[in-house]
Amino acid sequence: xxxxxxxxxxxxxxxxxxxxxxxxxxxxxxxxxxxxxxxxxxxxxxxxxxxxxxxxxxxxxxxxxxxxxxxxxxxxxxxxxxxxxxxxxxxxxxxxxxxxxxxxxxxxxxxxxxxxxxxx
Amino acid sequence: xxxxxxxxxxxxxxxxxxxxxxxxxxxxxxxxxxxxxxxxxxxxxxxxxxxxxxxxxxxxxxxxxxxxxxxxxxxxxxxxxxxxxxxxxxxxxxxxxxxxxxxxxxxxxx
Numbered sequence: 001x002x003x004x005x006x007x008x009x010x011x012x013x014x015x016x017x018x019x020x021x022x023x024x025x026x027x028x029x030x031x032x033x034x035x036x037x038x039x040x041x042x043x044x045x046x047x048x049x050x051x052x053x054x055x056x057x058x059x060x061x062x063x064x065x066x067x068x069x070x071x072x073x074x075x076x077x078x079x080x081x082x083x084x085x086x087x088x089x090x091x092x093x094x095x096x097x098x099x100x101x102x103x104x105x106x107x108x109x110x111x112x113x114x115x116x117x118x119x120x
Numbered sequence: 121x122x123x124x125x126x127x128x129x130x131x132x133x134x135x136x137x138x139x140x141x142x143x144x145x146x147x148x149x150x151x152x153x154x155x156x157x158x159x160x161x162x163x164x165x166x167x168x169x170x171x172x173x174x175x176x177x178x179x180x181x182x183x184x185x186x187x188x189x190x191x192x193x194x195x196x197x198x199x200x201x202x203x204x205x206x207x208x209x210x211x212x213x214x215x216x217x218x219x220x221x222x223x224x225x226x227x228x229x230x
Contacts, residue, residue: 044221107156
């Protein structure tokens with residue numbers, strides 16, 4: 001059974017760093033891309049970026065370039081999303097999702113989401 | 121890159137058909153046959169309903185169909201049911217080799 005299991009909810013202060021994870025199982029980690037999607041409470045979905053764990057090829061949407069870092073550790077089938085200095089505006093639900101190699105938007109399995117709250 | 125343009129809301133009665141549009145540019149919707157549609161119920165994660173403009177994943181009802189003309193993609197739901205009430209998001213591949221979402225459409229089943 002394909003599963004993407006994300007790390008738990010986080011409450012952080014502005015300026016703090018954070019790394020959230022997405023551990024996959026039930027398929028070959030290096031045969032699919034992993035994307036991260038942000039959803040601010042009450043708002044729509046936003047593309048953040050995507051990584052191919054096979055060779056760590058990573059692409060970011062312009063809005064998130066330089067704001068976050070996406071990485072993957074194929075030895076433990078886990079992808080990561082990290083911030084070096086959080087802002088209140090980073091408060092959101094973050095989803096990871098997998099994508100097939102030759103279908104750029106076939107995101108068929110999703111993680112349960114990680115709620116990040118940034119507040120002083 | 122700007123979000124794709126979707127109507128904020130649509131509504132229909134049970135049994136009717138509705139169509140949600142998704143307008144982009146030649147750098148995204150118009151340039152590639154890679155448009156997906158996602159359904160999201162309140163408090164839940166997104167669910168893939170259509171990919172590659174017209175394809176339905178296994179398990180998705182054939183009441184859902186997708187199409188595209190020029191820079192505008194469309195999702196049609198026929199035989200509307202109460203359980204279809206949800207938010208719907210389109211997404212397109214872009215010339216930057218990433219994706220972009222639409223702003224979302226709230227579907228109300230009257």
